[in-house]
Amino acid sequence: MATLKPIRSLEDALDRCQTLGMRLSRQRRSILELLWREQEHLSAREIYDRLNRQGKDIGHTSVYQNLEALSSHGIIECIERSDGRLYGNISDSHSHINCLDTNQILDIHVELPESLIKQIEAQTGVSITDYRIDFYGYRNPDNA
Numbered sequence: 001m002a003t004l005k006p007i008r009s010l011e012d013a014l015d016r017c018q019t020l021g022m023r024l025s026r027q028r029r030s031i032l033e034l035l036w037r038e039q040e041h042l043s044a045r046e047i048y049d050r051l052n053r054q055g056k057d058i059g060h061t062s063v064y065q066n067l068e069a070l071s072s073h074g075i076i077e078c079i080e081r082s083d084g085r086l087y088g089n090i091s092d093s094h095s096h097i098n099c100l101d102t103n104q105i106l107d108i109h110v111e112l113p114e115s116l117i118k119q120i121e122a123q124t125g126v127s128i129t130d131y132r133i134d135f136y137g138y139r140n141p142d143n144a
Contacts, residue, residue: 006092010036041086095133
């Protein structure tokens with residue numbers, strides 16, 4: 001099976017939908033446009049509210065069904081949290097910084113040194129093929 005290139009833009013996401021034979025409905029396009037414009041992790045409710053504030057006529061059920069379809073096909077990210085699911089625009093492997101004072105999740109690409117990966121492989125006997133790291137912390141007021 002050919003490896004699909006990472007989705008790095010709204011256009012890439014729309015192309016992936018077409019490559020997978022997914023219909024690009026007005027609602028699906030609106031959801032993708034919102035996620036790429038906002039560049040943050042949003043709940044289905046927040047997506048619904050923001051789209052309707054923009055005058056996009058879209059129902060709750062349609063939002064949930066489209067988010068499920070897009071995330072199950074790897075076009076958008078779905079993060080399971082204790083308080084519900086959050087959706088983001090970056091679907092390929094990446095790490096997160098969980099900001100404890102603002103409750104935001106920031107996307108970050110982290111590359112571990114090869115020596116550390118080899119050390120982990122030696123300790124566990126597992127060949128590492130991919131990884132994601134979750135960082136937790138508070139906003140530094142000097143960098144806000």
